[in-house]
Amino acid sequence: MCLGIPVKVVEIDSAGETGKVDYLGTKVPTSFALLPSLEVGDWVIVHAGFAISRLDEAEARETLELLREIVEKSEEPGEPAGFP
Amino acid sequence: MDLLTHKKAIAALLAKVETLARGLPSPLRVMEVCGTHTMTVHRHGLKPLLRKAGVEMISGPGCPVCITPDEFHEAAISLVTGRDDFVLATFGDMTRVPTRRGSLQAAVPASRSSVRVVYSPEESLSLARRGADKEVVFFGTGFETTIPSIALMARKARQAGLGNYSILAALWTIPPPLRAVLESGEVRLSGFLYPGHVSAIIGTAPYEFVAREFGLPGAIGGFEPADILLGIVSILEQIRDGEPKVANAYGRVVRPEGNPAARAVMDEVLEPADAHWRGLGMIPGSGLRLKPEFADFDAVRKYGLDLASAGKDLPGCRCGEILRGVIAPPDCQLFGRACAPDFPRGPCMVSFEGACFVHFKYRDVTHG
Numbered sequence: 120m121c122l123g124i125p126v127k128v129v130e131i132d133s134a135g136e137t138g139k140v141d142y143l144g145t146k147v148p149t150s151f152a153l154l155p156s157l158e159v160g161d162w163v164i165v166h167a168g169f170a171i172s173r174l175d176e177a178e179a180r181e182t183l184e185l186l187r188e189i190v191e192k193s194e195e196p197g198e199p200a201g202f203p
Numbered sequence: 204m205d206l207l208t209h210k211k212a213i214a215a216l217l218a219k220v221e222t223l224a225r226g227l228p229s230p231l232r233v234m235e236v237c238g239t240h241t242m243t244v245h246r247h248g249l250k251p252l253l254r255k256a257g258v259e260m261i262s263g264p265g266c267p268v269c270i271t272p273d274e275f276h277e278a279a280i281s282l283v284t285g286r287d288d289f290v291l292a293t294f295g296d297m298t299r300v301p302t303r304r305g306s307l308q309a310a311v312p313a314s315r316s317s318v319r320v321v322y323s324p325e326e327s328l329s330l331a332r333r334g335a336d337k338e339v340v341f342f343g344t345g346f347e348t349t350i351p352s353i354a355l356m357a358r359k360a361r362q363a364g365l366g367n368y369s370i371l372a373a374l375w376t377i378p379p380p381l382r383a384v385l386e387s388g389e390v391r392l393s394g395f396l397y398p399g400h401v402s403a404i405i406g407t408a409p410y411e412f413v414a415r416e417f418g419l420p421g422a423i424g425g426f427e428p429a430d431i432l433l434g435i436v437s438i439l440e441q442i443r444d445g446e447p448k449v450a451n452a453y454g455r456v457v458r459p460e461g462n463p464a465a466r467a468v469m470d471e472v473l474e475p476a477d478a479h480w481r482g483l484g485m486i487p488g489s490g491l492r493l494k495p496e497f498a499d500f501d502a503v504r505k506y507g508l509d510l511a512s513a514g515k516d517l518p519g520c521r522c523g524e525i526l527r528g529v530i531a532p533p534d535c536q537l538f539g540r541a542c543a544p545d546f547p548r549g550p551c552m553v554s555f556e557g558a559c560f561v562h563f564k565y566r567d568v569t570h571g
Contacts, residue, residue, distance in 0.1 A: 121346060153352065153468065167352055
């Protein structure tokens with residue numbers, strides 16, 4: 120039920136409340152009424168036709184950096200082998 | 204974002220989970236509150252992998268279709284079978300929930316009446332705008348992820364003066380059932396994996412009581428396999444350090460303050476109410492109903508619906524215990540025999556995110 124999909128904003132109507140997002144190459148009408156001040160090019164999570172959150176690029180990079188560190192650390196000798 | 208699903212990252216995270224788990228008292232049991240998490244945990248085979256690493260995942264009450272008690276479904280069925288020129292709009296899963304009165308899908312609507320499946324609440328409002336000769340009721344269910352969009356429909360209907368539109372609001376908030384699960388003491392937990400998209404709306408503060416009052420760790424998790432594992436790692440680190448808190452392992456989507464604009468719409472249109480959850484019973488302040496100033500758009504008031512009688516599940520269905528995390532789906536005698544997605548005997552087998560449906564669909568992965 121709480122499925123949300125990350126998509127890119129490609130059109131915003133003049134009132135700012137509706138527009139379109141790119142989902143796998145298809146432009147899908149979406150409501151932006153719950154997420155003011157979006158800009159074209161923003162990535163958002165869409166749930167049931169509504170954008171509910173804007174993705175934060177800096178936070179995304181931080182998560183990837185953390186993952187990279189964990190992978191690198193697991194490859195160091197002396198650490199338990201990754202499984203399976 | 205490849206790293207979020209990359210085999211190397213998953214293996215490294217699982218190794219980290221295993222190392223942490225080895226140093227902690229077992230059993231380690233983490234409840235994934237959200238049905239979408241249940242789906243991710245099973246679809247990617249994380250459940251057996253985590254078990255091997257020392258962490259048992261337990262599904263919680265985070266499936267709105269599952270926890271909506273039968274009275275709501277029965278009220279919706281009586282509306283569409285008893286009223287001519289009537290449209291009952293709802294999300295797809297809701298039409299298949301079996302009750303003593305059958306299901307919406309099997310119901311025979313009255314003259315010129317119909318059940319319509321919608322993807323977005325906006326579609327239900329369009330139905331009312333286009334068909335002024337019909338009464339439209341949107342049977343809307345959801346947690347905080349979906350609630351703001353449903354609340355917005357009441358505001359828009361009032362602005363447009365739509366006299367033929369109302370909402371049968373089966374709306375539930377996530378923090379109160381967490382308290383109910385903890386206070387019941389039925390299931391011993393090591394931590395909560397908090398729902399990512401509910402948290403995108405409500406932020407981190409509403410979960411703080413879990414750490415403060417119950418000393419239980421928790422982490423908000425995203426929906427890629429690595430997101431979930433990062434959440435689990437955080438929970439284990441909190442146990443190790445003896446510092447329970449609300450960690451945010453889904454920072455790219457969840458702000459600490461949530462989504463204030465969405466919450467403003469909720470606050471404008473809705474007010475808290477005691478609510479009956481399937482399996483969990485009456486939980487104070489765990490539901491939301493339309494405020495008196497939106498009474499014209501409240502199907503309960505408009506049609507005098509009776510939702511008060513306590514819900515009784517269909518005989519043999521143990522959905523309630525599954526929603527509390529007390530038993531796992533295969534512990535139910537009906538599971539996979541008298542109850543399967545093609546012929547569900549209860550809502551946990553209907554919803555695509557219901558624990559029984561997910562266990563059944565991925566039974567080869569999960570149970571070998």
